[in-house]
Amino acid sequence: MDETIYIWSAILGVTAATFIARSSVLLLGERLRLPQTVESALRYAPACALAAIVANDLLFTAGALDLSFHNPRWLAGGVAIIIFAATRSTIGVIAGGMAAFWLLRAWFSG
Amino acid sequence: MREMLPFGPGVFAWGLVTGVAMVKSGLSIVESLGLSLLAYAGSAQLAALPLMAVFAPLWLVTLAAIIVNLRFVVYAALLRSHLGHLPANTRLWLGYFTGDVMFARFSALLAEEPDYPHRVAYFAGGATANWIIWQVSSVIGIFAAGVIPTSWGLELAGTFALLALLIPLCRQWPALGGVAVAVIVAVIAHELPLRLGLLAATLAGMTAAIALERRLRSTAT
Numbered sequence: 001m002d003e004t005i006y007i008w009s010a011i012l013g014v015t016a017a018t019f020i021a022r023s024s025v026l027l028l029g030e031r032l033r034l035p036q037t038v039e040s041a042l043r044y045a046p047a048c049a050l051a052a053i054v055a056n057d058l059l060f061t062a063g064a065l066d067l068s069f070h071n072p073r074w075l076a077g078g079v080a081i082i083i084f085a086a087t088r089s090t091i092g093v094i095a096g097g098m099a100a101f102w103l104l105r106a107w108f109s110g
Numbered sequence: 111m112r113e114m115l116p117f118g119p120g121v122f123a124w125g126l127v128t129g130v131a132m133v134k135s136g137l138s139i140v141e142s143l144g145l146s147l148l149a150y151a152g153s154a155q156l157a158a159l160p161l162m163a164v165f166a167p168l169w170l171v172t173l174a175a176i177i178v179n180l181r182f183v184v185y186a187a188l189l190r191s192h193l194g195h196l197p198a199n200t201r202l203w204l205g206y207f208t209g210d211v212m213f214a215r216f217s218a219l220l221a222e223e224p225d226y227p228h229r230v231a232y233f234a235g236g237a238t239a240n241w242i243i244w245q246v247s248s249v250i251g252i253f254a255a256g257v258i259p260t261s262w263g264l265e266l267a268g269t270f271a272l273l274a275l276l277i278p279l280c281r282q283w284p285a286l287g288g289v290a291v292a293v294i295v296a297v298i299a300h301e302l303p304l305r306l307g308l309l310a311a312t313l314a315g316m317t318a319a320i321a322l323e324r325r326l327r328s329t330a331t
Contacts, residue, residue: 003165006162006165006168007137007141007162008141008144009168010158010161010162010168010171010172011141011144011145011148011149012148013158013168013169013171013172013175014145014148014149014151014154014155014158014171014172014175015148015149016172017149017151017154017172017173017175017176017179018149018150018151018154018175018179018206019202019205019206020176020179021175021176021179021180021182021183021186022179022182022183022185022186022205022206022208023186023201023202023203023204023205023206024183024186024205025183025186025187025190025205026186026189026190026193026201026202026204026205027198027201027202027205028190034187037320038187039191040320040323041316041317041319041320042184042187042188042316043188043217043221044284044285044288044315044316044319044320045181045184045185045187045188045217045312045316046185046188046213046214046217046218046275046279047276047279047280047285047288047289047292047315047319048288048289048291048292048311048312048313048314048315048316048319049181049184049185049210049292049308049311049312050210050214050272050273050275050276050279051276051288051289051292051293051296051311051315052292052293052295052296052307052308052311052312052315053210053269053272053308054269054272054273054276055292055293055296055297055311056296056300056307056308057266057269058269059293059297060300065297065300073266076266076270077269077270077273080270080273080274081273081277084273084274084277085277090117090271090274091119093270093271093273093274094119094123094267094270094271094274095119097266097267097269097270097273098266098267098270101263101266102263105263
């Protein structure tokens with residue numbers, strides 16, 4: 001298959017995947033009835049999904065679990081949580097977390 | 111839309127990184143733009159890249175992207191009860207525009223105010239802002255791919271934005287317990303391909319949270 005055609009077909013495939021995953025359940029709408037337990041469990045979906053994403057990003061270095069004090073990622077995450085508790089500022093968390101990450105990394109490697 | 115602004119830097123950095131990654135994996139500028147503007151998928155885009163680079167079968171690329179997006183099925187199941195009354199066409203597009211950040215903000219709002227009257231406008235506005243920030247940053251990333259080194263670790267800015275969303279959701283014990291279980295499962299299942307560990311962690315966390323909620327309620331009464 002021609003390379004350009006392949007890549008554009010793949011792009012359309014990923015686009016279709018976005019629609020299928022995000023809209024299909026929404027389109028079923030009220031026709032789909034879920035048990036009460038499932039409905040109430042869904043309220044915890046955002047927190048759990050976010051926690052899993054963040055844990056993957058912060059607790060691993062180069063694909064391996066790293067909870068040592070030489071991993072700047074989770075240490076910076078700790079700093080970010082403290083910043084949030086103190087300031088309630090989202091921008092503070094992002095800026096402070098990144099600053100902590102860069103400082104710690106420079107410190108560990110220097 | 112204003113509600114989305116604090117998350118701008120995080121979404122921006124994450125879009126930038128995705129833009130850079132697409133060009134670095136060998137896509138042309140036009141192809142990268144196409145993937146970003148059409149698929150609007152972040153992690154699914156990144157998962158598709160290595161498969162596209164080796165010309166994996168198209169069904170595999172599509173399937174991989176669906177699997178990476180599976181957490182959105184869970185999100186949509188929750189949104190359904192709030193947006194389910196809208197016309198099918200509107201629902202199709204609102205679903206497409208659901209991002210992690212937008213979804214977390216929306217569910218936090220509805221937890222405080224379940225009958226918030228302007229919730230559809232809120233969702234649409236936030237989703238639009240998210241889309242614009244994402245696309246602008248992706249385009250900048252695509253064109254700046256040669257200048258921005260990956261060693262900056264810019265993708266972490268997106269992680270911190272999600273962390274800022276996560277903390278306020280943990281105020282009740284069941285949520286905190288669910289989060290703890292989700293983190294543990296995410297670490298154990300880290301090796302699973304296609305971010306399936308993420309889905310496993312979300313489902314395990316939800317199960318733990320609901321079990322804890324029941325336990326707390328039965329001891330309270």
